[in-house]
Amino acid sequence: MPRYDFRCRACGSTFEVSRPMSASGDPATCPEGHDDTVRLLSTVSMTGGAQAPRSGGGGGCCGGGCCSS
Template identity: 65%
Template sequence: MPNYSFRCRSCDDTFEVSRPMAESSDPAACPAGHDDTVKLLTTFGTVGRGAAPAPAPRQAGGGCCGGGGCC
């Protein structure tokens, strides 16, 4: 289940709520009980090891108008 970040305009607290995507835009009260909250735009990032794999080498000929049979 995804987490959504909110910020309380009353106490300036930032908090997360875990809920289904269908309820992603529903309002959320802050942990202190305030109802004046705003949903924050969050980003997703990944960290990997090593370099990205090299692209597969292109085959000679066989492409459209390059010796294939599509033209």
């Protein structure tokens, strides 16, 4: 289940809420009981061994020909 980060405007605490994606926009109450919260934009960092696909030749800005050296 996805986790969403929230910050309380009243006390400044940051907290996570696990909920289905269909409820991602629902309001959240902070652990201190305040209702004035805002959902934060979270960033995801992924690392791994995946590589960008290689072009089949020609290359360049438009697939070859126009950017010849």
